[in-house]
Amino acid sequence: MYGGDEVSAIVVDMGCHTCKAGYAGEDAPKAVFPSVVGAVDQMDVDVPDNPEKNLGSAPDPNSTVKTFESEKEKSKRKFYVGSQSLGFRRDNMEVLSPFKDGVIADWDIVDCIWDHAFRECLLIDPKEHPMLLAEPSLNNQQQRERAAELMFEKYKVPALFLAKNAVLTSFASGRATSLVVDSGGGSTTVAPVHDGYVLQKAVLSSPIGGDFLTDCLTKSLESKGISIKPRYSFKRKEIRPGEFQTVDLDFPNTTESYRLYCQRVIASDIKECVCRAPDTPYDESSYSNIPMTPYELPDGQTIEIGSDRFKTPDVLFNPPLVRTIQGMDNYFETAASARGLPQMVIESINKCDVDIRRELFSSILLSGGTASMQQLKERLEKDLLEESPQAARVKVLASGNATERRFSVWIGGSILASLGSFQQMWFSKAEYEEHGASYIQRKCP
Numbered sequence: 001m002y003g004g005d006e007v008s009a010i011v012v013d014m015g016c017h018t019c020k021a022g023y024a025g026e027d028a029p030k031a032v033f034p035s036v037v038g039a040v041d042q043m044d045v046d047v048p049d050n051p052e053k054n055l056g057s058a059p060d061p062n063s064t065v066k067t068f069e070s071e072k073e074k075s076k077r078k079f080y081v082g083s084q085s086l087g088f089r090r091d092n093m094e095v096l097s098p099f100k101d102g103v104i105a106d107w108d109i110v111d112c113i114w115d116h117a118f119r120e121c122l123l124i125d126p127k128e129h130p131m132l133l134a135e136p137s138l139n140n141q142q143q144r145e146r147a148a149e150l151m152f153e154k155y156k157v158p159a160l161f162l163a164k165n166a167v168l169t170s171f172a173s174g175r176a177t178s179l180v181v182d183s184g185g186g187s188t189t190v191a192p193v194h195d196g197y198v199l200q201k202a203v204l205s206s207p208i209g210g211d212f213l214t215d216c217l218t219k220s221l222e223s224k225g226i227s228i229k230p231r232y233s234f235k236r237k238e239i240r241p242g243e244f245q246t247v248d249l250d251f252p253n254t255t256e257s258y259r260l261y262c263q264r265v266i267a268s269d270i271k272e273c274v275c276r277a278p279d280t281p282y283d284e285s286s287y288s289n290i291p292m293t294p295y296e297l298p299d300g301q302t303i304e305i306g307s308d309r310f311k312t313p314d315v316l317f318n319p320p321l322v323r324t325i326q327g328m329d330n331y332f333e334t335a336a337s338a339r340g341l342p343q344m345v346i347e348s349i350n351k352c353d354v355d356i357r358r359e360l361f362s363s364i365l366l367s368g369g370t371a372s373m374q375q376l377k378e379r380l381e382k383d384l385l386e387e388s389p390q391a392a393r394v395k396v397l398a399s400g401n402a403t404e405r406r407f408s409v410w411i412g413g414s415i416l417a418s419l420g421s422f423q424q425m426w427f428s429k430a431e432y433e434e435h436g437a438s439y440i441q442r443k444c445p
Helices: 107-121 141-154 165-172 210-223 256-274 308-314 319-324 329-337 341-350 354-361 376-387 402-406 408-417 420-425 429-435 437-443
Strands: 010-014 018-023 031-034 037-041 064-069 076-081 094-096 131-135 159-164 178-183 188-194 204-206 234-240 243-248 293-296 302-305 364-367
Touching (some): 010 408, 018 107, 018 408, 037 107, 076 107, 094 256, 107 141, 131 408, 141 159, 141 429, 159 165, 159 408, 165 178, 165 188, 165 408, 178 341, 188 354, 210 256, 210 308, 256 293, 308 319, 319 329, 341 354, 341 376, 364 376, 364 408
Parallel strands (some): 131 159
Antiparallel strands (some): 010 018, 018 031, 037 076, 037 094, 064 076, 188 204, 234 243, 293 302
């Protein structure tokens, strides 16, 4: 027994956009923070980091700062994790993501993010808690073994379990069989789950996720002459009560990746506030005279957003629409190879066994941050009804609660790790020491 009543397991779901961590048995994660880190090469910075020259604000005591020495070049990288320390501008700070094409590429950063989650956010000692990690449905064997090694060797956890995202989403909604459409920050994945197992041969993935849509919206606004100013690039002064004047600040040493990160934070908020999936496929003429929606930017200017509110989400259903957005030229190839959501769903179901297709059509689950966009469920259901076989009863299910939709993978993990019947499934430290990391393939299917 690992996760008894005294010691609860820790559930960690690290997505391309945010990392969620918390205790099994609770209904929402305790810690939610971006899965990117700020990195400063210590070779650039000979003088100690002087926070006073940076907008005069003191460093945040809750932020995690790690120094890693990589073997290749003996330069030290200093990592800043968490939204507070990322919100604080530093000279030459690059924003790095551990993911490349939806799979972990940089384990140093992952280590740093996990460390922040355990020691800074949850304030626990990993030695005392079993860990349930959520992993992408397309994870390969090397990735799983590497995660097991890091957990047992560095964090010395007593037990570990790796569960596929799609399976956890399915459990969160109380089903053993379903088709999970997980649309997150980095990509959109469609994975069929049958009796608690992912049918690997029918998993499909598309590079169009929340970040891609955010970029579409940013470029589209820029082509209309609206530029989004990052928060660090201006200061607002009160000239008269209730009246503000914006003063631009200039920081020549700010990296491009940090500027983009700050812009994305604002653009992603605009997207969440005003965008909604159109009821019918988007076309310029019918959406040209749609009423505008106002949005106030952090620098005080109010912008009006019209047809972009519908055009941006429609890229999920019709990727070639990207061609009509100015400035997205370097994304054309991505869009040309990507399939729309309804096509992915039907293709994935057709790759499954004939006997379970009906059941999959009638329980299509939406999960992930991008899936909580307004009207997405209704539009997907409508498109599928038109394209699916007559005999199929199409039902798209999505929790009415946006928080549940965003955290469904984590919630599924929380339910699974707190079940009494699950306790004999853990991959224990003793088994790891006896059989090595490759044994994870047998313990966690």
